[in-house]
Every structure is written in C-alpha cells, then in structure tokens.
Amino acid sequence: xxxxxxxxxxxxxxxxxxxxxxxxxxxxxxxxxxxxxxxxxxxxxxxxxxxxxxxxxxxxxxxxxxxxxxxxxxxxxxxxxxxxxxxxxxxxxxxxxxxxxxxxxxxxxxxxxxxxxxxxxxxxxxxxxxxxxxxxxxxxxxxxxxxxxxxxxxxxxxxxxxxxxxxxxxxxxxxxxxxxxxxxxxxxxxxxxxxxxxxxxxxxxxxxxxxxxxxx
Amino acid sequence: xxxxxxxxxxxxxxxxxxxxxxxxxxxxxxxxxxxxxxxxxxxxxxxxxxxxxxxxxxxxxxxxxxxxxxxxxxxxxxxxxxxxxxxxxxxxxxxxxxxxxxxxxxxxxxxxxxxxxxxxxxxxxxxxxxxxxxxxxxxxxxxxxxxxxxxxxxxxxxxxxxxxxxxxxxxxxxxxxxxxxxxxxxxxxxxxxxxxxxxxxxxxxxxxxxxxxxxx
Numbered sequence: 001x002x003x004x005x006x007x008x009x010x011x012x013x014x015x016x017x018x019x020x021x022x023x024x025x026x027x028x029x030x031x032x033x034x035x036x037x038x039x040x041x042x043x044x045x046x047x048x049x050x051x052x053x054x055x056x057x058x059x060x061x062x063x064x065x066x067x068x069x070x071x072x073x074x075x076x077x078x079x080x081x082x083x084x085x086x087x088x089x090x091x092x093x094x095x096x097x098x099x100x101x102x103x104x105x106x107x108x109x110x111x112x113x114x115x116x117x118x119x120x121x122x123x124x125x126x127x128x129x130x131x132x133x134x135x136x137x138x139x140x141x142x143x144x145x146x147x148x149x150x151x152x153x154x155x156x157x158x159x160x161x162x163x164x165x166x167x168x169x170x171x172x173x174x175x176x177x178x179x180x181x182x183x184x185x186x187x188x189x190x191x192x193x194x195x196x197x198x199x200x201x202x203x204x205x206x207x208x209x210x211x212x213x214x215x216x
Numbered sequence: 217x218x219x220x221x222x223x224x225x226x227x228x229x230x231x232x233x234x235x236x237x238x239x240x241x242x243x244x245x246x247x248x249x250x251x252x253x254x255x256x257x258x259x260x261x262x263x264x265x266x267x268x269x270x271x272x273x274x275x276x277x278x279x280x281x282x283x284x285x286x287x288x289x290x291x292x293x294x295x296x297x298x299x300x301x302x303x304x305x306x307x308x309x310x311x312x313x314x315x316x317x318x319x320x321x322x323x324x325x326x327x328x329x330x331x332x333x334x335x336x337x338x339x340x341x342x343x344x345x346x347x348x349x350x351x352x353x354x355x356x357x358x359x360x361x362x363x364x365x366x367x368x369x370x371x372x373x374x375x376x377x378x379x380x381x382x383x384x385x386x387x388x389x390x391x392x393x394x395x396x397x398x399x400x401x402x403x404x405x406x407x408x409x410x411x412x413x414x415x416x417x418x419x420x421x422x423x424x425x426x427x428x429x430x431x432x
Contacts, residue, residue, distance in 0.1 A: 048361030049316060061305060062366065066319065068284070069311035076304040088292040089277060095285035100265060103282065103319040108329070116350070121339065134332070145264030150278065 002027040004046065004054040007210035008178075009033065010106055011067040012053040013171040018071050020201035021162060022078045026055070030212045033111050051110075068102050071164055083164045094158050097146055097165035101172040105139025109179075136176050143169055144186040156192055170196045174206060218243040220262065220270040223426035224394075225249065226322055227283040228269040229387040234287050236417035237378060238294045242271070246428045249327050267326075284318050287380055299380045310374045313362055313381040317388040321355025325395075352392050359385055360402040372408055386412045390422060 003019075003026040005012045019026065031037050031052050038050045047054040047065050055064040055073075064070050075083050084091050107113070109132045117128050147153045157165035173183055173193045183190045196202040207213060219235075219242040221228045235242065247253050247268050254266045263270040263281050271280040271289075280286050291299050300307050323329070325348045333344050363369045373381035389399055389409045399406045412418040423429055 049320070049358040051320070057305075062309065062368065064305075064308045064312065065362075066312040066315035068315050068319065069308045072311055073304050073308040076307065088289050089273075089280075091292065092280045092285045092289040093278065095288055096280065096282040099282035099284050099318075103284065103315075104265070104267070104323050107320050107323050113324070116347075120350075121337070121343065121347075123337065127337065131332075131337075134336075142265040146281075152278065 001058055002029055002056040004029050004031050004043070004052050004056075005210070005212075006031050006033045006052050007207045007213040009052050010171050010175040010207075011051070011102075011110075013174065013205055013207060014067045014102075014167050015053045015055070015070050015074075016205040017167045017171065017202055018074050018083060018164070020205055021081060021083065021167075022074060024074065024078055032212075051112075068098065071098075071167065075164070081161070083162065083167065085158060085163065090152070090158060093146075093152060094163045094165045097143060097157055098168040100139055100142050100146070101168045104142075105136060106172060106175070108135040109175075132179055133181060136172070136179060136181065139172065140176055140183075140186050140189060143172075144189050147188040147192070153188065155195060162196070166192060166196055169193070170202055178207065217274060218245055218272040220245050220247050220259070220268050220272075221426070221428075222247050222249045222268050223423045223429040225268050226387050226391040227267070227318075227326075229390065229421055229423060230283045230318075230383050231269045231271070231286050231290075232421035233383045233387060233418055234290050234299060234380070236421055237297060237299065237383075238290060240290065240294055248428075284314065287314075287383065291380070297377070299378065299383065301374060301379065306368070306374060309362075309368060310379045310381045313359060313373055314384040316355055316358050316362070317384045320358075321352060322388060322391070324351040325391075348395055349397060352388070352395060352397065355388065356392055356399075356402050356405060359388075360405050363404040363408070369404065371411060378412070382408060382412055385409070386418055394423065 003015065005028050031043055037043060044050055046063055049065060053067055053070060055070050064073055084094055114128060117123050117131060147157055152158055154160040156162050157169055169189060170193055173189055177183060183193060219231065221244050247259055253259060260266055262279055265281060269283055269286060271286050280289055300310055330344060333339050333347060363373055368374055370376040372378055373385055385405060386409055389405055393399060399409060
C-alpha cells in the first residue's frame with residue numbers, strides 16, 4: 001500500500017501512529033501542502049478532495065480517504081492490537097473523543113483555512129494566530145472535560161490500553177504544541193500524551209521525525 | 217433514550233434520519249442554539265463540548281456525543297437495516313464520503329463559527345455568507361467527485377441501499393439549500409437527494425418539520 005503524506009499533516013499523523021501500533025508498513029508519497037501540490041491535477045485524480053492522507057491499496061481499487069475512515073479500515077483489516085474497545089458503549093466514547101478533534105477542531109486550522117483567512121479575508125497573522133489558538137484550545141478543553149474525573153478514563157483515554165481516542169488526541173496535542181501552545185492547562189491530556197510519547201509507535205510518527213520535515 | 221436536539225442542527229438531522237430508518241424512537245429535549253442555551257451550565261454538564269446532538273441512554277451511563285459516534289453506535293446496536301456495507305473497503309468508502317461532510321465541511325459553518333466571524337473578527341454578513349458558500353460548495357463538490365462516474369455509486373452513494381453516506385450527504389444538502397445554494401450543479405448528489413427525500417424517513421427529519429422550527 002502507498003500512503004500520501006506530508007510531514008506537518010496532523011490527519012496523516014493519526015494514520016502513521018495507527019500503522020506503527022499495528023505494525024503495518026506502507027510506501028509513502030509526499031504531497032507538499034505548503035507549496036500547494038495537493039491542488040495539482042495528478043493529486044486531484046488521486047483524491048478529489050485534494051487533502052491528505054490518502055491510502056492506495058495494492059488491489060487497484062479506489063483510494064481510501066479521510067483519516068477516520070482509514071483508521072476504521074485498518075482496525076477492521078488488522079484487528080491486533082485492537083484500537084477500539086469491544087462494547088458499543090465504549091466504542092461510542094472512543095469515537096466521540098476522536099471526533100472532537102477530527103471533526104470539530106482540526107478542520108478549522110488546516111492550510112486551506114489559514115490561506116483563506118490571510119488571502120481572502122485579508123486578515124493579519126496575529127488574527128490568524130488568535131483564531132488557531134481559540135479553536136484548538138476549545139477542542140482540547142472539550143477533550144479534557146471528557147477525560148478528567150470520568151470513570152472510563154484510565155492509563156489512556158479509555159481504559160488501560162491505547163485506542164483511537166489516544167491516536168487522535170496525541171496527534172492533536174502535538175499540533176497544539178507546534179502552534180506554540182502549552183498543554184499543561186489540560187492535565188489529563190498531558191498525562192496521557194506523556195505516556196503515549198514514551199512509546200516508539202507514537203514518538204517515531206512525530207512530524208519532526210519525517211523524512212520531508214525541514215532539517216534544522 | 218433522550219436526544220438533545222435543535223431544529224436547525226444538521227448534525228442532529230443525521231441522527232434523526234438514522235433513527236427513522238432504523239425505527240428507533242427517543243424523547244427529545246430542545247437546546248436553542250441561536251439563543252446560546254448550549255452554553256448554559258445545565259447543558260455543559262450534559263455535554264462538555266456544548267454542542268448537539270447528545271444522546272442519553274436509559275442505563276444512566278455517560279452520554280453519547282458526536283454525531284458520527286452516535287451513528288456508529290446505532291448501527292452496532294440496531295443493525296437492521298444496515299447503514300454500512302459488509303466489506304471493509306466499502307465501509308471505508310461510506311465513512312470517507314460521510315466524513316467529507318462531518319469533518320471537513322459542516323464544522324466550518326456551525327453557529328459558534330458564524331458568531332466568531334461576526335463578533336470576534338468583526339466581519340460583515342456578506343463576508344460571512346461568502347465564507348459559508350465557499351466551504352459548503354467545496355465540500356459538496358468533493359462529495360460529487362467521489363460519486364460521479366465511480367462504479368461503486370448506485371441508486372445511492374454506495375450501491376443500491378441507503379448507507380451513512382446518504383444520511384450525511386442528504387443532511388448536508390438540506391443545509392446547503394437552507395443557506396440559499398442550488399444543488400443543481402452537483403447532479404449525482406441531486407439525484408440521490410431526490411431519491412432519499414421521497415422517503416418518509418428522510419422527509420420527516422427535515423428541519424422545517426421539527427416541533428421547535430419557527431412557524432411561518
């Protein structure tokens with residue numbers, strides 16, 4: 001399989017973590033989002049939505065797109081280790097926590113939104129920074145409030161094994177820090193983040209560790 | 217069970233359609249998003265993210281939140297009629313099409329974003345309208361391009377039975393029209409929309425049919 005990726009993409013980061021956890025390897029093809037290569041006709045033909053991640057399987061069928069759909073696919077086809085609990089109620093909680101990030105937080109700060117705010121709305125960098133801080137903080141707070149003091153929270157977001165909720169929350173927490181924010185105000189997220197980042201599957205997926213990340 | 221709802225909420229609309237399709241009934245409690253009642257302490261205690269839908273089950277456990285997590289829960293606990301195909305590849309396509317709306321389109325135009333654009337960014341109604349039109353059109357185009365001419369597309373978004381992709385796409389299409397846009401530029405979405413809206417499960421879930429919708 002081949003994963004279309006970009007070092008800074010937090011949505012692709014989720015997929016990288018899950019593949020690491022499940023021991024799945026894939027070829028990669030880099031789509032430089034900052035250079036606008038996602039809008040090239042070649043990539044539009046791969047993924048009409050012109051975003052990463054996109055996953056091409058070896059069977060020649062249509063590509064897989066949208067990180068949550070890819071994560072669920074990996075879970076169904078590579079069930080060990082399980083990243084969703086067995087009970088529907090627990091699965092709903094894990095998916096709900098994941099979606100706070102995937103649906104309601106991260107899409108507000110992706111490159112196309114940042115470009116629109118600067119170029120179409122003609123707002124300045126400070127206003128953009130305030131926008132990013134506002135929405136990423138609101139999302140992180142919603143995750144924290146769904147974790148802190150809730151009996152289902154354990155070593156990880158849900159119980160004592162890693163789930164998709166950790167995958168999505170840790171990826172977002174990495175982005176939160178890359179945007180210059182402090183995770184310390186969300187102690188439960190911070191505790192789980194530290195626990196996860198001590199593990200190779202999470203640490204090696206970090207944007208700064210990717211081959212297309214800038215050297216400095 | 218009790219569903220926290222608001223007539224205009226497109227995320228709650230998805231859940232209403234799925235419950236109708238599966239014959240699930242629930243009590244409802246209205247959260248007036250336009251009056252800001254989602255920020256009341258009583259509702260914050262129900263759903264810390266302060267958004268609808270939220271679903272309370274009768275077992276006293278924690279609430280279910282995030283529409284996609286609720287839809288997956290309903291699918292797992294009320295499997296007939298199935299709203300996801302059986303094969304992982306098909307499930308990924310259905311979830312991917314759903315997430316284009318759920319993750320990358322609708323969250324850009326929800327009340328809290330519209331309020332921020334008007335009150336915090338101090339932009340005018342015309343600029344807000346252009347923002348809404350831009351992102352909802354981009355999302356609808358991405359769905360259309362994932363449907364038109366693709367062999368897996370049938371009477372519905374995926375094959376010849378209703379899936380979560382139809383639930384999410386139809387809900388978004390209703391919103392697209394409510395925002396004053398024309399669906400005609402997306403012929404495959406339009407065809408599927410018309411097919412679905414001829415059915416009671418979809419038609420009766422329409423925002424204008426809800427008891428808290430304004431009478432006019």
